[in-house]
Amino acid sequence: MKGNDFYLANYRAGLRLVDITNIENGNLNETAFFDTYPTNNSRNFNGAWSVYPYFASGNIIISDIESGLFVVKKGGTLNTTNFEKNIVSIYPNPSSSLVTIKMNETINSIEINNLLGKTIASFKNINTLDYQIDVSSFARGVYLLNINGNIVQKLIIK
Secondary structure (H helix, E strand, O other): OEOOEEEEEOEOOOEEEEEOOOHHHOOOEEEEEEOOOOOOOOOOOOOEEEEEOOOOOOEEEEEEOOOEEEEEEOOHHHOHHHHHHOOEEEEOOOEOOEEEEEEEEEEOOEEEEEOOOOEEEEEOOOOEEEEEEEOOOOOOEEEEEEEOOOEEEEEEEO
16 A cells, blocks of 8 residues: 555456545545556466555556566556546457557547557557557557557557
8 A cells, every 4th residue: 555545466457556545435446557467357376466666766566477577657557547537448359350449539649569669550640539450460469559649558469
C-alpha cells in the first residue's frame, strides 16, 4: 500500500492498482493495471509475483516469474485519467487479419510497437471513432498500440 493505493501482484493478471479510499464501506475500485503476462489471465503460477511502488522517482518495479523485471510509472501506461476517461475496444484480439479499433473519443493517430519498443506501423490523421488495420503481414506475437500518443493497449497477432 502507498496512501490509498493498493498495489497487487496478481500472477497472470499482472499488476492491479486498487483505490481503497472507501474500503470501510466495502468499496474497492481498480484504477489501473499493467499486464506482464498478456497471453491470458487464467489461474496459474505465471506472471507477476511481486510489486514495489516505494521509489522517490515514482517508478514501480514488477517482478515477473518468466519475463523478469518491469519498471513502470503510475503515469503513461498506468495513467488513471485515460483509464477512466477513454473507452477503447480492439477486436478481434487476438487476430490474424483485420483488427477494428473503436474509441469513445476521436482517434487521431495509432502507432504499433513491438515489445522492444520498435515501431512496426504508424497511422496519422485518422480523425474518426473507429479504424481498421490489416495485420495479416505482421509476425505472430504481442504488440502495443499507442493511440493518440497517450493510450497504450495490447494487441495479439496469432
